[in-house]
Amino acid sequence: MDITDLTWNPWHGCHRCSEGCLNCYAYFLDKRYGRDTNQICRNKSNFDYPIKKDKNGKYKLPSDSFVRVCMTSDFFLEETDEWRKEAWNIIRQRQDVTFSLLTKRAHRIKENLPDDWGDGWDNVQFAVSAENQKRVDERIPYILDISAKHRWISIKPFIGEVDLEKYLATGKIETVLAGGENYMGSRPLHYEWVKKLHDQCEKYNVQLIFGQTGNVFVKDGVEYKIRSRTDQMVQAVKSGLNYPHIDIDKRVKEICEIREKMKEAKGQKSGCN
Numbered sequence: 001m002d003i004t005d006l007t008w009n010p011w012h013g014c015h016r017c018s019e020g021c022l023n024c025y026a027y028f029l030d031k032r033y034g035r036d037t038n039q040i041c042r043n044k045s046n047f048d049y050p051i052k053k054d055k056n057g058k059y060k061l062p063s064d065s066f067v068r069v070c071m072t073s074d075f076f077l078e079e080t081d082e083w084r085k086e087a088w089n090i091i092r093q094r095q096d097v098t099f100s101l102l103t104k105r106a107h108r109i110k111e112n113l114p115d116d117w118g119d120g121w122d123n124v125q126f127a128v129s130a131e132n133q134k135r136v137d138e139r140i141p142y143i144l145d146i147s148a149k150h151r152w153i154s155i156k157p158f159i160g161e162v163d164l165e166k167y168l169a170t171g172k173i174e175t176v177l178a179g180g181e182n183y184m185g186s187r188p189l190h191y192e193w194v195k196k197l198h199d200q201c202e203k204y205n206v207q208l209i210f211g212q213t214g215n216v217f218v219k220d221g222v223e224y225k226i227r228s229r230t231d232q233m234v235q236a237v238k239s240g241l242n243y244p245h246i247d248i249d250k251r252v253k254e255i256c257e258i259r260e261k262m263k264e265a266k267g268q269k270s271g272c273n
């Protein structure tokens with residue numbers, strides 16, 4: 001997953017279901033626009049975004065895209081059971097695109113798979129989100145239990161120390177994502193928690209992507225307030241906790257260049273050096 005990844009939100013809205021939802025991005029956005037996040041609504045104009053075509057009959061969404069699904073909702077929300085059947089049908093038609101299905105409702109995956117799921121589809125990754133040990137132990141067993149070609153764990157927002165050893169030891173987890181919390185009232189992420197994940201991922205040779213520190217990062221007993229998203233990403237890279245290890249200077253340069261382009265597109269200047 002990367003900052004250049006595309007998103008597809010076939011519906012919007014959600015209900016808070018655990019402590020990781022406290023500073024939810026969807027609620028943050030809706031507060032700004034005076035919307036009720038608990039009202040689940042279907043995306044009227046872009047529900048079928050992955051299969052939309054241009055005037056030449058070609059898909060607008062390029063082949064080999066990586067698409068993050070339901071970034072302002074949950075793919076396995078109860079109210080969307082009927083819409084999800086249509087969404088599966090769209091995903092089925094784009095075997096050339098990878099869909100990352102993020103959920104905190106891992107207990108609902110098995111009963112909501114399509115009839116022709118079989119051993120899993122190559123173009124679908126399940127990304128189960130768990131913010132602390134309680135939620136890890138509650139949710140991860142469900143994705144180990146289903147048939148799937150790709151399973152990810154997302155420890156975001158990372159608000160409590162976690163031990164993933166017994167889950168990584170199964171050999172069924174492909175990647176672990178880690179990242180701190182943002183918005184008002186962010187809870188701190190501790191360097192030692194990420195280091196522990198790094199060491200466990202290294203032991204079982206599982207990829208660890210430490211994407212950003214969040215607003216509040218604690219290292220050696222010092223609490224750092226890191227407001228800019230670019231700085232959060234840069235500091236995460238500089239921590240050296242990604243696994244396999246990456247070329248830090250090259251990656252920092254890439255992040256800054258991408259952010260510079262995005263800010264230029266919005267008519268702003270980046271603070272990146």
Ligand code: SF4
Nearest residue numbers: 014015016021024073
């Ligand atoms: S499950 Fe995800 S989208 Fe839904 S309230 Fe929680 S954090 Fe927000």
